[in-house]
Amino acid sequence: PRTVITFGTFDVLHVGHIRILKRAAELGDRLVVGVSADALNISKKGRAPVFSQDERLEIVSSLKFVDEVFVEESLELKRDYVEKYSADVLAMGDDWKGRFDFVSDIAEVVYFPRTPSVSTTEVIEHIANN
Ligand code: C2G
Numbered sequence: 001p002r003t004v005i006t007f008g009t010f011d012v013l014h015v016g017h018i019r020i021l022k023r024a025a026e027l028g029d030r031l032v033v034g035v036s037a038d039a040l041n042i043s044k045k046g047r048a049p050v051f052s053q054d055e056r057l058e059i060v061s062s063l064k065f066v067d068e069v070f071v072e073e074s075l076e077l078k079r080d081y082v083e084k085y086s087a088d089v090l091a092m093g094d095d096w097k098g099r100f101d102f103v104s105d106i107a108e109v110v111y112f113p114r115t116p117s118v119s120t121t122e123v124i125e126h127i128a129n130n
Pocket of ligand 1: 007008009010011016017020036072075091092093094095096113115116117118119
């Protein structure tokens with residue numbers, strides 16, 4: 001079977017997340033998702049996600065086109081995760097374009113266009129200001 005791997009925080013799940021997961025799943029037979037750890041978000045973005053990693057894992061693993069989830073502990077471990085899950089394809093949104101090309105010797109690397117005008121940050125701001 002052809003395995004696809006993708007990564008993300010998937011905090012306050014929205015249609016942009018759904019679309020990329022669905023498109024990633026369509027590239028193969030099995031979709032594995034690395035959900036970024038709370039600690040990784042704090043170091044990367046300076047704030048904790050709204051939902052904890054356990055909650056985000058539970059939400060993402062409940063989607064019908066997601067077959068397996070794990071905690072992404074570090075951005076630098078892409079190669080190890082691709083090998084561990086025997087991924088044939090690594091798919092990401094194009095806000096990461098070029099950033100994961102270093103695994104292209106062991107997996108096909110695909111970047112999808114992001115869904116315009118939706119983001120977790122905007123959702124949080126919308127709720128805060130209404
Ligand atoms: N995404 C999208 N359209 C949006 C918002 C997000 O296609 N409007 C995609 C992103 O491009 C990414 C995925 O949804 O591929 C998850 O996005 P985030 O939860 O913001 O993930 P991020 O914090 O970028 O973490 O190792 C990589 C990191 O873990 C990615």
